[in-house]
Amino acid sequence: MQEKPTRNQSLSTLTLIGGGQMGRALIGGMLDRDVIQENDIRVIDPGQASQAWWQENRPAVAVRDTLEAASVDSDIVLFAVKPYLVAKVAKQPAGFWDGKLVVSIAAGITLEKLCGLVGHQRVVRVMPNTPSLVGAGAAGFCAAKDVLPSDKQWIETALGSVGLAVEIEDSQMDALTAVSGSGPAYVCLIVEAMADGGVLAGLPRDLALKLATQTVLGTAKMIAETGRHPAELKDAVASPAGTTIAALQVLEQNGLRAALIDAVATAARRSKELH
Numbered sequence: 001m002q003e004k005p006t007r008n009q010s011l012s013t014l015t016l017i018g019g020g021q022m023g024r025a026l027i028g029g030m031l032d033r034d035v036i037q038e039n040d041i042r043v044i045d046p047g048q049a050s051q052a053w054w055q056e057n058r059p060a061v062a063v064r065d066t067l068e069a070a071s072v073d074s075d076i077v078l079f080a081v082k083p084y085l086v087a088k089v090a091k092q093p094a095g096f097w098d099g100k101l102v103v104s105i106a107a108g109i110t111l112e113k114l115c116g117l118v119g120h121q122r123v124v125r126v127m128p129n130t131p132s133l134v135g136a137g138a139a140g141f142c143a144a145k146d147v148l149p150s151d152k153q154w155i156e157t158a159l160g161s162v163g164l165a166v167e168i169e170d171s172q173m174d175a176l177t178a179v180s181g182s183g184p185a186y187v188c189l190i191v192e193a194m195a196d197g198g199v200l201a202g203l204p205r206d207l208a209l210k211l212a213t214q215t216v217l218g219t220a221k222m223i224a225e226t227g228r229h230p231a232e233l234k235d236a237v238a239s240p241a242g243t244t245i246a247a248l249q250v251l252e253q254n255g256l257r258a259a260l261i262d263a264v265a266t267a268a269r270r271s272k273e274l275h
């Protein structure tokens with residue numbers, strides 16, 4: 001997962017359309033791992049704040065306001081604008097997207113819709129997540145009919161360089177979005193709340209946050225590396241009449257488990273609404 005990938009020479013230039021949070025996390029992670037070079041990237045983004053971020057943090061990346069202000073001669077185009085803007089951005093003169101590998105990370109925009117918008121089927125739909133920035137992402141992707149084996153290899157290398165990459169069916173994308181695409185937000189909420197509890201119990205804020213963060217990090221690592229079921233690892237923490245079982249009772253009484261299941265199901269439904 002963390003191995004330095006070999007660079008694909010035939011797919012080396014990329015235009016990122018929408019240089020916001022997710023575009024930065026994904027491209028930032030790939031740049032840090034040498035999958036792509038700053039000089040080979042162009043960002044299209046009219047937002048002042050985004051432009052300032054790229055100029056400050058990735059100064060060799062060319063940034064333009066609009067597609068019209070740039071010559072899009074790159075091998076890969078990555079749509080990373082909000083879902084409602086994808087159709088608007090993709091609407092270009094006939095043949096504009098021909099000869100390019102088109103990749104979209106927009107939630108809810110299906111492969112079929114993307115192919116219709118760009119007028120060909122060399123299209124990959126990806127759902128990444130923000131931990132890509134630190135090389136610990138989880139992404140799902142699905143490819144349309146005319147995606148070349150070398151395109152797929154590039155996608156696997158690029159996503160694999162910033163975390164886990166799994167190929168799935170387009171029909172599974174809403175569910176994956178709800179678990180791993182949106183998931184970092186749920187985990188951040190849990191970490192924040194655990195830290196609040198620590199403060200309530202008397203710890204200084206920074207120490208409580210550090211402990212909560214490391215606990216989530218360590219537990220995720222333990223689940224991934226031991227392959228043991230989370231229920232078994234949970235039971236191993238809970239001593240008879242101890243502190244943990246008392247806390248677990250409160251979490252069950254307050255419906256944490258049901259709330260999380262419901263949250264994921266609701267996010268999947270919301271993703272479907274964006275189709």
Ligand SMILES: NC(=O)C1=CN([C@@H]2O[C@H](COP(=O)(O)OP(=O)(O)OC[C@H]3O[C@@H](n4cnc5c(N)ncnc54)[C@H](O)[C@@H]3O)[C@@H](O)[C@H]2O)C=CC1
Nearest residue numbers: 018019020021022044045047050080081082083105106107
């Ligand atoms: N934030 C996340 O955790 C994830 C987001 N996504 C998807 O990534 C996409 C982008 O989301 P974020 O990065 O969170 O949003 P964002 O709001 O941070 O970034 C969107 C960027 O698009 C720019 N933009 C607006 N109009 C534009 C135009 N006409 N042409 C080019 N750029 C334009 C904005 O200035 C902004 O910088 C969405 O479709 C979202 O569904 C997917 C996975 C995770």
Ligand SMILES: O=C(O)[C@@H]1CCC=N1
Nearest residue numbers: 107177180181182183
């Ligand atoms: O909230 C959203 O719609 C996007 C998709 C997954 C994470 N953020």
